[in-house]
Amino acid sequence: MPELPSPRTRRTQEARTALSDRRLLEAAVVLLCDGGLSAATLAAIGERAGYSRGLVTHRFGTKAGLLGHLHDQVVADWIARVQQAVGDSVGVVALLRVIDALHGFIEEAPDEMRVMYQLRYASIDPGAEFRANVANAHKAQRRDVQRWIERGQQVGAIDETHDAVLAAELFCATVDGLIYRWLVNPGLPVRELHALLKRQTLDLFSRSSPAC
Amino acid sequence: MPELPSPRTRRTQEARTALSDRRLLEAAVVLLCDGGLSAATLAAIGERAGYSRGLVTHRFGTKAGLLGHLHDQVVADWIARVQQAVGDSVGVVALLRVIDALHGFIEEAPDEMRVMYQLRYASIDPGAEFRANVANAHKAQRRDVQRWIERGQQVGAIDETHDAVLAAELFCATVDGLIYRWLVNPGLPVRELHALLKRQTLDLFSRSSPAC
DNA sequence: ATTTACTTGTTGGCAACAAGCAACTTATAC
């Protein structure tokens, strides 16, 4: 098929949407990061991406549609990263690697992190229609942590008396809380806090039995 | 001064504003709890309180003004509660009592708790003009925890090698994260998680030295 | 030519402001 004239670059439809999609999401990330949800208006996103104010709505239906999509994309990235960091390890080792991945993500892709957690916390509002997206991410995260703990118990690395479900929930809560506090206070000593969290995690799970 | 006739109850101006103030804030709490920030429109708050759509603006200037005020009021309540629970205790004991107070607050005044943390998390948005209110609460909370740890170290109840600042920050983060997860998932086993948090706290701080 | 990508016109709901009305308070005159 002839790659023929046309004012400028002639693109396939598929490529066209892929491009605008990417640009829209990138624009959303930028706006979310420096102005929050309130500054990320549909018009601003569309125009910043180099299109019209109406494209976002046309593409994603609603603002919640866009945010849900963006959330899921970032989460997928995050999950992939965690899985790579954890590999086949289980027990405390797995948890320590999650903490490392977390710190790495904050350092290397702070914008994505910000967006992921901004959306996560915004989903508290019952009016946030992308709540379901966040809830799924939550569940997946806790389930993974729970499994690493249980496998650790199976291989004898973690004491049986730990309640894997509760411990996983509390671990996830600490992580979420830490990132919340980082979002609100960018000056937070993230590195040191992650180091401390690692020590505490190691300490808690590698004792012969949980405190009584 | 004669308490005299007048169509119905004649009120002093002061009492009048106190009443409407209280009603407005109560209405805001209700609306925030069952519909979130998006449902708590200024018109809805005013009308639910039995006044006009315009009163909130007149009284508090902006929506952020109202939310900041509400936040501070709830936080004051929460702080008073914590201080009463902690009393003169220091070290791990103080921390355990904070956790008890937290659980008590969730059980006895879940609405206030919801509002406090809804606002806290909403303040992540740079567009939220009540950020300063939240930031102050944060700081105060962390400072208190830090002091309890330091006092515990002074009396020898907590090992000197703990970094009080970092430990306090991480403790607060865990608490914040826990409440976040409770907000999003009301079915969370709050009681058990608090019990676990107490055990872990005890365990971490009552060992002769922090993990290395 | 027809489908697909994108744009522009429009509506309803919201926060915020401004101007006015009503309730209360103080001051002055009797």
Next chain:
DNA sequence: GTATAAGTTGCTTGTTGCCAACAAGTAAAT
């Protein structure tokens, strides 16, 4: 001391501008 006028404060209604959402159109690809 009581009555009434002047002033202040509490509250309401009218209006503006911004936003998400939708509808109807134009331009680009197949």
